Amino acid sequence: PTLDAIKEKGTFTLMTATGFPPFEYLGADGQPAGVDIDVGKLVADELGVEYEVLDMDFGLLIEALKSGKGDMIGAGMTVTDERAQQVDFTVTYATAGQVLLLPADSTITSAEELKSGDYTVTVQANTTGDIYVQDTLGISSPLQFKNAVECAAALAAGKADAAVIDSVAANTIVKNYEGELKVLDEMVTEENYALAIAKGQEDLVEFVNQVIEKNIENGTIDKLLEEHTAL
Ligand code: ARG
Incomplete structure (x- = not known):
């Protein structure tokens, strides 16, 4: 009906x-x-x-x-x-899967590294990336934004050390930040x-x-x- x-x-x-x-x-x-x-x-x-x-x-x-x-x-x-x-x-x-979007000059090479360091990680609120960062990486209060575009902008503005967002979106958005941001190949979720x-x-x-x-x-x-x- x-x-x-x-x-x-x-x-x-x-x-x-x-x-x-x-x-x-x-x-x-x-x-x-x-x-x-x-x-x-x-x-x-x-x-x-x-x-x-x-x-x-x-x-x-x-x-x-x-x-x-x-x-x-x-x-x-x-x-x-x-x-x-x-x-x-x-x-x-x-x-898709979650990936790390990073400043181009970042020395971070894996998501695991985020567990130990004193890093500011940005995520899209209420997404699987948010859940992964909090539950799997154990980062209790990631810097939450509304969407992937805002996470990338925060990263480019130096407000965070890494963004955990969906691979397809990360690979699309990074094109607008040539020389500024990069995507790690490692996919941490499926x-x-x-x-x-x-x-x-x-x-x-x-x-x-x-x-x-x-x-x-x-x-x-x-x-x-x-x-x-x-x-
Ligand atoms: N795939 C992720 C999730 O389901 C993120 C989706 C974000 N989508 C969006 N339109 N902003 O949690």
């Missing part, structure tokens, strides 16, 4: 958190753009309804979904057990990204899974990743 409700409503609403290229960022026109934004549009088109995007802080997305502010989260969101208790995830459409839908909407999950599978098979997802990384 969810599908019918969306068709009746006439609009499919995607919720995202920009500042995380290539998945979501603000385009030249100031509007959200990116892989997740385009995938949401593919779903809206298949449903034959209007499309709307709501941009908010990453940490607010799950509550907003639960309270019905939108139909789906597309935010480079990693599937975790804790989140899966609150929302339903679609099939995976991309993979993560799967999926779209999230409020519990109890199996028909919508099934529908979106079909859209994702089709667009993985026909190469559209790869093409979108390439296109939005090149910016």
